[in-house]
Amino acid sequence: MKRFDPERVRHDVPELRRTVHGLEMAYLDSAASSLAPSSVIEAMSRYYERTHTNVHRGVYQIAEEATEAYELARRSVGSFIGAPHPDKEIVFTKNATESFNLFARAWGASVLGEGDVVVLTEMEHHANIVPWLQLKEERGIELRYLGVTDQFRLDLTRLDETLAGASLVSITAMSNVLGTIPPIRRIADAAHAAGALIAIDAAQLVGHAPMDVVDLGVDVACFSAHKMLGPTGIGVLWARAELLASMPPFLGGGGMILDVKLDSFKPADAPHRFEAGTPPIAEAVGLAAAVRYLRSLGMDAVAAHDLELTGYALERLGSQFGDKVRVYSPQDLVDRGGVLSLALEGVHAHDLAQVLDRHGVCVRPGHHCAKPLMRRLGVPATARVSFGPYSVERDIDALLGGIEHALGMFG
Amino acid sequence: MDDLEDLYREIILDHYRSPRNRGELPTPPAHRTEGFNPLCGDEIVLTIVLDDDVIEDVKVDGHGCSISQSSASLMTGVVKGKSIDDAKGAMRSFKRMMTVADEDDPDADEPIDVRKLGELAALQGVVKFPVRIKCATLAWNTLAQALVEMDA
Ligand SMILES: Cc1ncc(COP(=O)(O)O)c(C=O)c1O
Numbered sequence: 220m221k222r223f224d225p226e227r228v229r230h231d232v233p234e235l236r237r238t239v240h241g242l243e244m245a246y247l248d249s250a251a252s253s254l255a256p257s258s259v260i261e262a263m264s265r266y267y268e269r270t271h272t273n274v275h276r277g278v279y280q281i282a283e284e285a286t287e288a289y290e291l292a293r294r295s296v297g298s299f300i301g302a303p304h305p306d307k308e309i310v311f312t313k314n315a316t317e318s319f320n321l322f323a324r325a326w327g328a329s330v331l332g333e334g335d336v337v338v339l340t341e342m343e344h345h346a347n348i349v350p351w352l353q354l355k356e357e358r359g360i361e362l363r364y365l366g367v368t369d370q371f372r373l374d375l376t377r378l379d380e381t382l383a384g385a386s387l388v389s390i391t392a393m394s395n396v397l398g399t400i401p402p403i404r405r406i407a408d409a410a411h412a413a414g415a416l417i418a419i420d421a422a423q424l425v426g427h428a429p430m431d432v433v434d435l436g437v438d439v440a441c442f443s444a445h446k447m448l449g450p451t452g453i454g455v456l457w458a459r460a461e462l463l464a465s466m467p468p469f470l471g472g473g474g475m476i477l478d479v480k481l482d483s484f485k486p487a488d489a490p491h492r493f494e495a496g497t498p499p500i501a502e503a504v505g506l507a508a509a510v511r512y513l514r515s516l517g518m519d520a521v522a523a524h525d526l527e528l529t530g531y532a533l534e535r536l537g538s539q540f541g542d543k544v545r546v547y548s549p550q551d552l553v554d555r556g557g558v559l560s561l562a563l564e565g566v567h568a569h570d571l572a573q574v575l576d577r578h579g580v581c582v583r584p585g586h587h588c589a590k591p592l593m594r595r596l597g598v599p600a601t602a603r604v605s606f607g608p609y610s611v612e613r614d615i616d617a618l619l620g621g622i623e624h625a626l627g628m629f630g
Numbered sequence: 631m632d633d634l635e636d637l638y639r640e641i642i643l644d645h646y647r648s649p650r651n652r653g654e655l656p657t658p659p660a661h662r663t664e665g666f667n668p669l670c671g672d673e674i675v676l677t678i679v680l681d682d683d684v685i686e687d688v689k690v691d692g693h694g695c696s697i698s699q700s701s702a703s704l705m706t707g708v709v710k711g712k713s714i715d716d717a718k719g720a721m722r723s724f725k726r727m728m729t730v731a732d733e734d735d736p737d738a739d740e741p742i743d744v745r746k747l748g749e750l751a752a753l754q755g756v757v758k759f760p761v762r763i764k765c766a767t768l769a770w771n772t773l774a775q776a777l778v779e780m781d782a
Contacts, residue, residue: 565647569670569695570638573759577634586671599671599693628638629646629696 242579250605262508292503301431318441318456323350398558407436449509453502525557557606636755651706665772702769
């Protein structure tokens, strides 16, 4: 595996040139949103400076160029995740949250009824819980949950029982709180054996490790561009071609139809059927540039870099603070990514994050949109540390210094 | 890091470490109200007993950051044994200090005299950290809600 130099990545990311409180920024919040390299920002500016107009409408040159750029982005994202038919399978949405809502509304609301079962896990982000709770309220579907072990792994001891009779298993491919990567292939095989579909929340995985939807054996994947070095305002719903083709539209309007009469309409084929209205064109161009950038680093190398930093952080936190810092995250470097959640003895996560801010360290305090998981862990809030390809050991050193300060202040 | 010390003054840390009037009063006779700050997951349970127009007893339970918990503790010290009118007056002053004066506060635009706020003035530094204002006002907003629920 060829490794990249994180200092070179830092050089490519303009935001890392700014300081906070006069200090170099130690950005440890990539799980919330990642920092874009200038190639992404420039691709979007270039698009606005030279090519911008609406897509799928005009016949003039720039209209064709804009359409081409947008559709090219669809193909490049599709091939990045190993989609067999990107042109038919990649739907651009606003973010991962909208992707889940689109899937729940288009597929769930048309297929699921009273008593039909959707299996989730206790480590889901609210984006993969609330849309299903809405269907539970509206249509009486049943939700079942796979639990979380004390080692912060998915509890699969009762997998087959839980899947029996289910229509869908919708699970995270990497926890945004724990960093845990569940065995998706195994769960996908079990889901299919039970006659269920499987959807994954790939928001945390896709920008941090190699991901191939065919190898994973999944039917649906949802993610956001802004967590994979891309812009905000665009997300992706990938679904197997036959599945997507079978789904009715969710939002109606321009761009998603073949024909409209006064009393009826005919929807377009997938994926355009699911892209009502003017889509996020510049953002798609930015996402394609982010994919190019990630490919140039190599996803194996990105994953290895995250793990190396995770190992360093786990080791230093343990040796420097012992029991004073609890780490909610697997303690080994197997089947996990670069995310770990911390709780300090006697210091609330919010206070810790406030002190860390004065050290130039950006971490996220709170429940991380995973309240059921926080209840399971028995903590109201954690401070989450997460890495990106621009993260370096001195970011973690700054974190350690800030933790020392907070412990001294509140202890 | 001066403004950090301004935020986490010794009084605040002291009330955080040893909160006053902590716990829950039995209901009834106490009235019980819960307050949440979804931003950081702060939760406050306020139990309060009125005797006519006097706050005879009040306790706070819950969990959260040092700002929300110390503010709750400080609040109990200020309102316990006071008339409802006095408590509402302190609430208005406090919210003015936090720059989130109520719309119906006639003195909303008046400069506040922090000396009159007593120990509550310790929370003055919060204003420089706008996200934390919600933490500081949680207890007071919960008290306001409790008084509405009790028609007081
Ligand atoms: C695991 C996971 N799923 C879904 C989301 C939702 O992403 P977005 O807010 O971009 O829709 C996030 C990020 O917040 C996440 O971490």
